[in-house]
Amino acid sequence: xxxxxxxxxxxxxxxxxxxxMMLLFxxxxxxxxxxxxxxxxxFRQVSFIGVSTLPIAAVMALFVGMVLALQTGYQLLQFxxxxxxxxxxxxxGLSMAKExxxxxxxxxxxxxxxxxxxxxxxxxxxxxxIDALKVMGINPVRFLAMPRLVACTLSLxxxxxxxxxxxxxGGALVATTYVDIPTKVYFDNMLIVMSVKEISNGLxxxxxxxxxxxxxxxYQGFTTTGGxxxxxxxxxxxxxxxxxxxxxxxxxxxxxxx
Amino acid sequence: xxxSAETKVGVFVIVGLALLLAGTLIxxxxxxxxxxxxxxxxxxxxxxxMPGNVVTLAGVECGKVxxxxxADGRVEVLLQINEGTIVRSDSVATVAIQTVxxxxxxxxxxxxxxxxxxxxxxxxxxxxxKGIGDLATELTQRLADFLDESAPKAxxxxxxxxxxxxxxxxxxxxxxxxxxDEALYDDAAKAISTLSAAGEKLDKIMEEKGPEITRIIExxxxxxxxxxxxxxxxxxxxxxxxxxxxxxxxxxxxKEITTIAKxxxxxxxxxxxxxxxxxxxxxxxxxxxxxxxxxxxxxxGTMGLLLNDPxxxxxxxxxxxxxxxxxxxxxxxxxxxxxxxxxxxxGQ
Numbered sequence: 137x138x139x140x141x142x143x144x145x146x147x148x149x150x151x152x153x154x155x156x157m158m159l160l161f162x163x164x165x166x167x168x169x170x171x172x173x174x175x176x177x178x179f180r181q182v183s184f185i186g187v188s189t190l191p192i193a194a195v196m197a198l199f200v201g202m203v204l205a206l207q208t209g210y211q212l213l214q215f216x217x218x219x220x221x222x223x224x225x226x227x228x229g230l231s232m233a234k235e236x237x238x239x240x241x242x243x244x245x246x247x248x249x250x251x252x253x254x255x256x257x258x259x260x261x262x263x264x265x266i267d268a269l270k271v272m273g274i275n276p277v278r279f280l281a282m283p284r285l286v287a288c289t290l291s292l293x294x295x296x297x298x299x300x301x302x303x304x305x306g307g308a309l310v311a312t313t314y315v316d317i318p319t320k321v322y323f324d325n326m327l328i329v330m331s332v333k334e335i336s337n338g339l340x341x342x343x344x345x346x347x348x349x350x351x352x353x354x355y356q357g358f359t360t361t362g363g364x365x366x367x368x369x370x371x372x373x374x375x376x377x378x379x380x381x382x383x384x385x386x387x388x389x390x391x392x393x394x
Numbered sequence: 395x396x397x398s399a400e401t402k403v404g405v406f407v408i409v410g411l412a413l414l415l416a417g418t419l420i421x422x423x424x425x426x427x428x429x430x431x432x433x434x435x436x437x438x439x440x441x442x443x444m445p446g447n448v449v450t451l452a453g454v455e456c457g458k459v460x461x462x463x464x465a466d467g468r469v470e471v472l473l474q475i476n477e478g479t480i481v482r483s484d485s486v487a488t489v490a491i492q493t494v495x496x497x498x499x500x501x502x503x504x505x506x507x508x509x510x511x512x513x514x515x516x517x518x519x520x521x522x523x524k525g526i527g528d529l530a531t532e533l534t535q536r537l538a539d540f541l542d543e544s545a546p547k548a549x550x551x552x553x554x555x556x557x558x559x560x561x562x563x564x565x566x567x568x569x570x571x572x573x574x575d576e577a578l579y580d581d582a583a584k585a586i587s588t589l590s591a592a593g594e595k596l597d598k599i600m601e602e603k604g605p606e607i608t609r610i611i612e613x614x615x616x617x618x619x620x621x622x623x624x625x626x627x628x629x630x631x632x633x634x635x636x637x638x639x640x641x642x643x644x645x646x647x648x649k650e651i652t653t654i655a656k657x658x659x660x661x662x663x664x665x666x667x668x669x670x671x672x673x674x675x676x677x678x679x680x681x682x683x684x685x686x687x688x689x690x691x692x693x694x695g696t697m698g699l700l701l702n703d704p705x706x707x708x709x710x711x712x713x714x715x716x717x718x719x720x721x722x723x724x725x726x727x728x729x730x731x732x733x734x735x736x737x738x739x740x741g742q
Contacts, residue, residue, distance in 0.1 A: 176400075183399035187406045294410035301413055328497055330421045331446070335414075 157355045160277065161347070164285045164354075167278040177283040185249045185284075186291030192248065193241055193295050194302050200236055201303030202310045204228050209315035221315050225322035226329040228307035233334045237300040238292075239386055242345035245292055246378035250353040253284050254374035257357025258367040266358065276358070285350035292346030293339045300338070337393045344389060345382050352378045422446065423458065429477045431514035432460060435487045435500070436468045438522055443489050443498040449473050451481065452504040459500060473500060473518070482509040487520045 171178065205228050212221040257280055260266050266276050304326070311322045356374035360366050423446075440462060449457040457475040464470070475481060482505030490501040502518065512518065561567055565574035572578060600607070620626055624633035631637060689695055693702035700706060 179400045179403050182403045182406070187402045190406070290407075294407060297410045297414050297417075301417070327421060327423075328492065332418050332422055335417060335421065339414075 153355075156359070157351055160281060160355050160358070161285070161351045163277045164282045164351075167275065167282040168286070170278055170282070171286065174278070174283055177279075178286050181283045181287030182291055184252075185245070185287045186294055189245060189248055189291070189295060190298060193244055193299050196240060196244055197232075197237070197299035197303040198306040200240055200299075201228055201232060201306030204231055204236070204303070205307035205310035206314060209311060213315065222317050222321050223325050224307065224311045224315050224317065225324070225326035228311075229304055229326035229330050230334060232300045232303040232307075233330065233338045235338075235386075237296045237303060238338050238341040238345060239382065241296050241299045242292060242342065242349065242382050243379060245288065245295070245346065246349045246352075246382065247375055249288065250349045250374050250378045251371045253350070253353035254356040254360070254371045255367055257281075257354060258360030258370045261358055261360045262363055262366060281350075281354040281358075284354055285347065288350030288353075289343055289346040292349070293342040296339060296342040300335075337389075340393060341386065341389050344385055348381045348385060349378050352381065430457060430475050430479075431477070433473045433475055433481060433512055433514070433516055433518050435471050435473065435518040435520045436465075437471060437489060437520055438468055440469050440471065440489055441498065441523075443471065443500070447497065448492065448499040449475065449502065450499055451479060451485070451502045453501075456481075456502070471500065480511045481518060482506060483512055483516075484509045485512075485518055487518045488523045490523065 205224050208227045209221055209224045212224060215221075257266075260280075266280075269276050269279060308319055308322050311317050312319050353374050356370045356377070360370040362369070443459060443462065445459050445461050447459045448455050449459060456479040457473055460472040460474040462469055462471050471487075473487075481502060485505035486503045488501050490499055491497070492499040562570045562573055565571055621629040621632055624630060690698040690701055693699055
C-alpha cells in the first residue's frame with residue numbers, strides 16, 4: 137500500500153508542478169505587454185545569458201564539431217575506396233544544424249544560466265524578498281520572471297547560430313587534417329544536403345529549449361523553500377528538470393517539424 | 395570606456411543575425427545580382443525533384459530548378475539558367491541522381507553546335523529516366539520470367555546433381571572413390587613422404603657429389619660440343635653423310651646377295667633338301683667318328699693301342715735300331731760276301 141501511495145503522491149506533485157510551470161509561462165507571456173518598460177532589465181539578462189555564455193558555447197561547439205568529424209571520418213575511412221569520407225561535411229553540417237547545435241547549447245544554458253536563475257530567485261524567495269516585492273505592488277513575475285524568460289528565449293537561438301558555425305569550422309579543420317579531404321569538398325557536400333529548412337527548424341527548437349530553461353529556472357526559484365540548503369536542492373532540480381524536458385521536447389519537435 | 399550591456403547585446407544580436415542571413419543565402423545559393431533566363435521542360439514524373447535543385451549542362455552546373463507545377467497531366471519544370479549559358483534546341487533534359495546521399499538534379503545534354511540556341515521561355519526536350527523503383531520492378535519481372543523458363547531445366551539439373559552427389563557419397567565411380575577411399579590418400583601420403591625422403595637424399599647426394607656431377611656435366615657438354623662440331627667418330631657419324639651412303643650401298647648389296655642366294659636355294663632346293671636329309675646321317679657318321687676317335691684316345695683297339703701305347707713305339711724304335719745295326723754289319727760284310735760269292739760261283 138505504501139508504494140502505491142508514494143506513486144499517487146508523486147503523480148500529484150508532478151501534475152501540480154507541470155500545471156504551475158504552465159501557469160508561470162502564461163503569466164510571463166501576459167506581462168510581455170510591459171516589455172518596453174523593462175528593456176534595461178531584458179538587456180541585462182541577455183548580456184548575462186547570451187553574451188557571457190558565448191565563449192563557453194564557442195569552445196564547446198568547436199570540440200563537438202571536431203569530435204564529430206573525427207569519429208565519422210574515421211569510420212568512413214574504412215570505406216575509402218568508395219570515397220564516402222567526402223561526406224563528412226554533410227554529416228557534420230546536418231548534425232550540428234538539426235541536433236547537436238540546439239541540444240548541446242541548451243544543455244549548456246540549462247547548466248549555467250538555469251542554475252543561476254534558480255539560485256538568484258531562490259535566494260530571494262527564502263529571504264522573503266519576493267514577498268517584499270508583492271508588498272510593494274511589484275509583480276514578481278513581471279519583475280523577475282518575464283525578463284529572464286525573454287532573455288533565455290532570444291539568446292539561445294543566437295547562441296545556436298554561433299555554435300553551429302563554429303562547430304562546422306571545427307569539423308572542417310579535422311576534415312582537412314585527419315580525414316584529408318579538401319575544404320571545398322567538405323563544404324560543397326555540406327551545401328548539397330543543407331537547406332534553410334534544416335537551419336530554421338534547428339532555430340525553432342532552440343527557441344523552445346530557451347523557453348524551457350527560463351520557465352523551469354524561474355519556477356524552481358519561486359518554489360524554493362528551506363534556506364540555503366533548499367536553494368542548493370532547487371538549483372539541482374532546475375538543471376535536471378531542464379535536461380529532461382529538453383530531451384522530451386526534442387523528440388516531439390522532431391515529429392512536428394520533419 | 396566600459397561597454398554597456400545594451401551595446402554588448404546589440405553587437406551580439408546584429409552579428410548573429412548577419413551570420414544567419416549569410417548562411418541562409420549560401421545554403422540556398424541565392425544571388426539577387428545573378429541574371430539569367432528561364433527555360434521550361436516537361437516530365438511525366440520528377441521523382442523527388444525539388445525547387446532549388448541544381449541544373450547541369452554536360453555535367454557542369456549552369457542553373458537551378460526554379461519551380462514546378464502540374465500542367466496538362468505532366469509536370470512543368472521551370473529552369474533558371476545562368477547568364478551566358480547556351481542551351482541548344484536538341485539538348486535533352488533528364489532527372490538524375492545527384493549524390494549517394496540523395497538529391498536530384500536536372501541533367502542537360504550538350505546538344506549539337508549546329509543547332510540554334512534556345513531563347514528565354516523555350517521548351518527543352520525531355521526524356522524520362524527510370525527511377526530505382528521502376529528498375530527494381532523491371533528487374534524483378536525479368537528475374538521471375540527467367541525463373542519460370544528455366545525452372546524445369548533447373549529441376550532436372552538439381553535432380554542430376556543430387557544423384558551425382560549421392561553416388562559420390564556412396565563412393566561410386568572414380569570421383570566417389572577418390573572422395574571416400576582412404577587408401578588412395580594413404581598411398582599419396584606415403585608417396586609424398588617417400589618423395590620427400592628421396593628429395594632429402596638427393597640433396598645429400600648433391601651436397602657430397604655436387605662438384606663431381608658438375609664436372610661430369612661439363613665434360614659431357616664438351617663432348618657433345620665436339621660431336622656437334624663433327625669431330626671424332628660419333629661426330630662424323632652424326633654429320634658425315636658418307637657412312638650412311640656406304641651402309642645404304644652395303645644393304646643394297648646384301649639384298650642382291652640374298653636374292654641370288656634365294657634363287658640359288660630355290661634351284662638347289664632338291665640338293666638342299668637331300669643335304670638336309672643327309673644331315674642326320676652326317677651327324678650319325680660324325681657321332682661314330684667321334685666314338686672311334688674316343689676309343690682310339692682311350693687306347694681301345696689296335697689303332698688305340700698303336701697310338702697310345704708307348705711300349706710298341708719303344709720296341710719298334712729298338713727294332714729299327716737293331717735293323718740298322720744289322721744292315722750296317724751286312725754292309726760291312728758285303729764285299730767279303732760278294733768275293734766269296736764270286737769265288738764260289740766261279741768254282742762251279
